[in-house]
Amino acid sequence: MIALIVAYARNRVIGNQGCIPWKIKGEQKRFKQLTTGNVVVMGRRSYEEIGKPLPNRTIIVVSSTRLFEGENCYIVNSLQEAIKLAGNRDVYISGGAGLYAEAIELVDKMYITEIEADIEGDTYFPDFEKEMFDKEVVERFEGEIPYTYVTYTRRR
Ligand SMILES: NC(=O)c1ccc[n+]([C@@H]2O[C@H](COP(=O)([O-])OP(=O)(O)OC[C@H]3O[C@@H](n4cnc5c(N)ncnc54)[C@H](OP(=O)(O)O)[C@@H]3O)[C@@H](O)[C@H]2O)c1
Secondary structure, X not given: OEEEEEEEEOOOEEXXXXXOOOOOOOOOHHHHHHHOOOEEEEEHHHHHHHOOOOOOOEEEXXXXXXXXXXXXXXXXXXXXXXXXHHOOOOEEEOOOHHHHHHHOOOOOXXXXXXXXXXXXXXXXXXXXXXXXXXXXXXXXXXXXXXXXXXXXXXXX
């Protein structure tokens, strides 16, 4: 299975100045649950934001300029190479913007956290054809900024 996983604001902002521009307690729980034991593919800038390999996951970083490898952490030149390296393991593509844009046409599923606010930022999730997917609302969380876990599954 190839999936992407993202949290985006109502205006589709995903990042600002290299960071995630909100702090909402608990919002990243789903990321941890879904990706633990699996393969996470991310762009070089997103990896540098985290700054270290994530525990209990294999990380594949896409970069054409850097070389850093560690335990369960690999670097490749393209999304296609990352998917090849993952073999038959489940893959979660986790940004940023360019990788999401490439991934949308490949993914079976999109695990999206909809943040219910317009947020200022400089990095956006691309617009996509919603009619290509079935949308399931999984759970909504109340709070200062409410958010909802949704899953889009590609129509076959
Ligand atoms: N809200 C969320 O769910 C979420 C998730 C992830 C990230 N973010 C946010 O998004 C921002 C980072 O995203 P970003 O779009 O700026 O950067 P990014 O995608 O994380 O990293 C971009 C870099 O990845 C490499 N790359 C991407 N596609 C490639 C390809 N096809 N071939 C070779 N290299 C490729 C390049 O590295 P080189 O320059 O080394 O070649 C490129 O400069 C941050 O603000 C972060 O907080 C938010």
